Amino acid sequence: MSTTTVQAFAAKRVRPRAFQIITQGTMHLVLLLLCATALIPFIWSLLASFKYFKELNTSTDFFPKVWTLRNYEEIITRAGFLDALRNSTIVAVVVTICVLLTSSALGYIFAKYQFPGKDKLFTVLLSTLMLPFAVVLVPLYITIVSFGLHNQLTGIIVTAVWSTFGIFMMRQFMESIPSELIDAARIDGASEFRIYGQIIVPLSAAPLAALAVFTFLGQWDSYLWPLVVINSPDKQTLPLLLAGLRSLYWSRYDLWTAGSMLTILPVMTLYLFASKYFIQGVAMTGIRG
């Protein structure tokens, strides 16, 4: 009986390399097809942004017959693209820096400090993650108006400076920093700020990078809240500008593609160089049991 099971097992294991090659090959094919589906709308739109409006609507060719930069010119000069770009960049950069600072400091405190009520406080903070934004939307706007920050970039920034998700993520990571390291630094006489700045932060470079990328992307793409806060065109962020194209430049598809490309390309270039950090952050949220 034992020989037959061994034989059966061996047969399954040694089963044709050909079979394996076919299965692996099919899987690769399917994945390549999937990647093509992910890329094609984008590539088509990229090429379309160089087409004249008339050609866009009539020809079905992939590549433009006549290349032109006119769409980009028009969107930059006539539609106030540079202002929106400046605004979006300011908001995204400032918020990202602040979130990195606050999340790492609070992550450090919640991971390494002991004080009465620490766990309860953390649970309360975490519960804010469960709050749907719509509940807070109207009263938050009223609050912002009462501070005089409506229609200001500061109004957008100030509501995003602390990120509960960031705190959670940093605490998660910092728990794995050996406490002996911190104790040794304290014995050597380092101040808390030095410990934070010269030990904790450098050690957390990886999750900080992932958090930075995540926050930047979130702010760059944020639509609802800026829509509520901002009402003048010179303070618009990129998503607001693009949304406005629908009504101002109804079915001017050539401008739409140019504007969309200009919005997508900065982040995409960043992504092509640092895709590891983008993906790492997401994977880390999933691994936590």
Place this chain on the structure above:
Amino acid sequence: MSSAMTALSSSNSAADSNRRGWRRELRRVLRRPQFWFAVIVLVPTLLWYFVFQLWPMVRSFHTAVVAYKILEPWNSPFVGLDNFRQLAENQFFLPAVLNTLKWAVLNFALMLPICLAVSVTLSKIRRGRNFYQALIYLPVVMSLVAITLLFRMLLDPDVGQFNRFLNAIGLPGSTWLRDESSAMLTMAGIAVWKSMGIYVVILTAGLLNIPSELYDAARVDGANGWTEFQYITLPLLGHTLTLVTTMLVIGGLQEFTLPSLLTGGGPGISTLMANMLIYSEAFENLRFGTATAMAILQLILILFVTRVLMRLITPKWSY
């Protein structure tokens, strides 16, 4: 004299040392540098959370039960559940709620199987995993607002590329976003295209965490692909699946940008969703009371759904 003094001091010493101990303890805490670091960090934090999270939350309960006067909010009269009643009489209320529920289910039902299939495939190939993951994740980093514009253009039934491509290979075009029957499905397709990367990454990370010895052991016991999926993969993915399901459903219930920009509520009101209604009530009709009432209903719905999800899909085993 000295003995009397010592007698006095010793008789009070028990009570004294307690009180003195309390103050000494406090002084010791205050002297620790960690205390000050924690204070400097926590005080602004608590302030911010109070002003920008807690207070608005409390205010929203207040706004929902008064006839809110924008110009003099403190004079708003209490009207009980009147805002809720007005909301229920709003002709858009029921369609919005139904659409939102429909969307959450559709989003989940479409996204999870596809992403799971892709992740399983990714976990089985030997090489190139990072390459594929990086490409599949690419749509995630494209700005959603830009994507909605692009797809609106591509899905235009007359001049859009999708229909022209279908016609070129001999198939009839579709009405995509212009028709009530196809709009929400099309929107779901776009959502899957855009966010597939996130869930594929999470699920693949979870799948790769399953020790391969389990699969080898199952092979020896004669399991084929399907049974090993059923009895090893799925149970061990329990936590990850819970996370993904929660993200999909709760996120789906709060969808705003995609329907708002893609269809503006859809042909008719077939893609009008809860958050869009809240926004229009608050900032187009300036009816803060009903808007907040709707938001609170949404909160209750989300809490309820979360509870149900926790009950239904908490994995029985933990690894």
